[in-house]
Amino acid sequence: GAGVSQSPSNKVTEKGKDVELRCDPISGHTALYWYRQSLGQGLEFLIYFQGNSAPDKSGLPSDRFSAERTGGSVSTLTIQRTQQEDSAVYLCASRNRDLVSEAFFGQGTRLTVV
Amino acid sequence: DAKTTQPNSMESNEEEPVHLPCNHSTISGTDYIHWYRQLPSQGPEYVIHGLTSNVNNRMASLAIAEDRKSSTLILHRATLRDAAVYYCILRDGAGGTSYGKLTFGQGTILTVHP
Numbered sequence: 001g002a003g004v005s006q007s008p009s010n011k012v013t014e015k016g017k018d019v020e021l022r023c024d025p026i027s028g029h030t031a032l033y034w035y036r037q038s039l040g041q042g043l044e045f046l047i048y049f050q051g052n053s054a055p056d057k058s059g060l061p062s063d064r065f066s067a068e069r070t071g072g073s074v075s076t077l078t079i080q081r082t083q084q085e086d087s088a089v090y091l092c093a094s095r096n097r098d099l100v101s102e103a104f105f106g107q108g109t110r111l112t113v114v
Numbered sequence: 115d116a117k118t119t120q121p122n123s124m125e126s127n128e129e130e131p132v133h134l135p136c137n138h139s140t141i142s143g144t145d146y147i148h149w150y151r152q153l154p155s156q157g158p159e160y161v162i163h164g165l166t167s168n169v170n171n172r173m174a175s176l177a178i179a180e181d182r183k184s185s186t187l188i189l190h191r192a193t194l195r196d197a198a199v200y201y202c203i204l205r206d207g208a209g210g211t212s213y214g215k216l217t218f219g220q221g222t223i224l225t226v227h228p
Contacts, residue, residue: 004157033215043158043218056213091157095214100146100207103216105157 002026004106006092012112013082021077021109025094032075033103034067035091043091049075082113118202123223126192134187134222136202141182144208148216149176149187151198158201158218161187165207197226 005024013019025032034046048056049069060066064082069075079086089108095101119137126132138147149161162169162176164185169176175188189196201221205214 031214035218042220043216045215045217048213048215050213056215093157093216100148100163100205100214102148102160102163103150103158105159108157 004092004094004104006090006106006109008109009107010110010112012114015084015113016081018078018080019082019111021079021090021111023075023077023092023094023106025073025075025092026104027073028096029094029104030072030097031095031103032069033093034075034077035093036088037091037108038088046077046090079111082111084113087111087113118204118219120200120202120219120222122220123225125225125227126189127227128194129191132189132192132196132224132226134189134200134202134224135184136186137184138202138204139183141204142206144206145204146207147176147178147182147185148203148205149174150201150203150216150218151196152201152221153195153198161200163205192224192226194226194228197224199223
């Protein structure tokens with residue numbers, strides 16, 4: 001497909017377990033963003049990638065959160081020792097090099113920590 | 115980041131025009147005005163963007179005030195599918211440390227009545 005793909009679409013995990021969320025951006029898009037949206041809330045910026053580097057990690061809420069991007073393409077967001085407050089929809093977006101070009105969002109991964 | 119102010123909610127009837135306002139009194143000369151919308155249970159999608167001149171596309175029109183301190187998204191004939199949260203976002207076209215990221219506020223919840 002031509003859009004941003006995220007997997008899994010839904011994830012239920014036990015408190016204290018680690019989870020990995022995956023994002024496949026649109027081919028050729030150099031910029032990639034992760035956002036989090038808690039129930040009924042707005043979107044919260046987490047991290048930005050340009051290529052494989054992450055010049056802006058300012059939104060990561062704690063050191064339990066990390067992300068990487070390989071080959072300038074796929075990105076993985078890892079949450080260690082999950083807590084109930086981590087429950088949210090995690091959204092990934094990508095765009096091409098142009099700073100004002102539109103961002104394309106995936107459908108998100110709904111994470112539920114029980 | 116320059117801030118935007120939008121009404122919390124608006125209502126419209128189907129097939130009537132909708133004017134969604136946005137105030138951005140601290141906008142800088144390099145800030146582009148972007149609109150995204152988020153339909154229920156989906157990731158945000160791009161609607162339109164502009165810098166100084168009014169813009170039209172297949173989805174909507176964007177009217178930008180002459181002093182650029184406010185703008186209005188116009189849906190010419192609302193449909194039930196247009197019910198969504200609409201976000202007005204300023205995006206720095208000059209780059210720097212904004213990295214082209216989108217900073218989402220609370221947006222306007224648009225309800226469309228049949």
